Amino acid sequence: MRKPRVLAVDDEARYIRAIQINLEARGFEVLVANNGHQAIELAAQEAPDLVLLDVRMPGLDGYETCWHIRQFSTVPIIMLTAMAEEENKIKGLETGADDYVTKPFSAGELVARVQAALRRVEFSGQQATQATFCNGHLKVDLVEERVFVADQEVHLTRTEYCLLRELVRNAGRTLVPDYLLERVWGPGYVGEISLLRQAIHRLRKKDEPDAQGPQCIQTRRGIGYMYVLSD
Numbered sequence: 256m257r258k259p260r261v262l263a264v265d266d267e268a269r270y271i272r273a274i275q276i277n278l279e280a281r282g283f284e285v286l287v288a289n290n291g292h293q294a295i296e297l298a299a300q301e302a303p304d305l306v307l308l309d310v311r312m313p314g315l316d317g318y319e320t321c322w323h324i325r326q327f328s329t330v331p332i333i334m335l336t337a338m339a340e341e342e343n344k345i346k347g348l349e350t351g352a353d354d355y356v357t358k359p360f361s362a363g364e365l366v367a368r369v370q371a372a373l374r375r376v377e378f379s380g381q382q383a384t385q386a387t388f389c390n391g392h393l394k395v396d397l398v399e400e401r402v403f404v405a406d407q408e409v410h411l412t413r414t415e416y417c418l419l420r421e422l423v424r425n426a427g428r429t430l431v432p433d434y435l436l437e438r439v440w441g442p443g444y445v446g447e448i449s450l451l452r453q454a455i456h457r458l459r460k461k462d463e464p465d466a467q468g469p470q471c472i473q474t475r476r477g478i479g480y481m482y483v484l485s486d
Contacts, residue, residue, distance in 0.1 A: 259304045260304050322351060330413075433445045
């Protein structure tokens with residue numbers, strides 16, 4: 256069986272070494288890049304199962320690198336940031352990251368986040384059924400895991416797809432944030448509201464005709480989110 260392959264991107268050798276030691280000890284293969292350009296090249300050539308991406312790097316920073324990788328890949332991306340401010344975390348999520356870990360991080364936290372992201376990918380594949388969801392402009396092929404808006408295919412990240420799948424499978428029901436966080440991200444993510452908000456925001460931009468006035472993925476203020484079926 257092939258080892259899960261993680262691409263670690265950081266210009267600080269001590270973090271790269273810590274990542275290698277801890278992930279390799281748990282059966283991962285670790286690829287290494289120390290700048291954004293090298294990371295993009297390796298992501299394209301080696302097709303890693305997950306990317307750990309530092310925010311602060313000289314030249315092409317983590318935000319720009321994440322954006323470029325998202326142009327050709329839906330690989331899970333976890334941002335590594337020494338900046339704990341909410342706006343910096345949100346910026347990473349807006350560029351297409353699935354999660355973030357704040358430096359300095361413990362080995363246990365890092366490994367748990369990596370394993371949770373990979374479980375989401377595995378779980379998504381296991382949950383495929385012989386079904387297609389159609390509603391107005393939206394079509395979700397739950398077998399092939401493909402999404403179409405007005406007959407044009409839309410490419411979602413793994414997290415975005417898992418979130419959309421959970422919403423459409425429960426269309427017409429209001430889902431509370433902690434339920435979605437646990438179902439999509441995993442048990443350790445309850446309370447991480449900013450992750451959910453940014454994923455919802457990205458979904459609306461890709462799947463709604465008017466992201467500013469969403470008709471399908473609606474917020475039930477103080478309660479949660481609902482996918483509303485067309486009349």
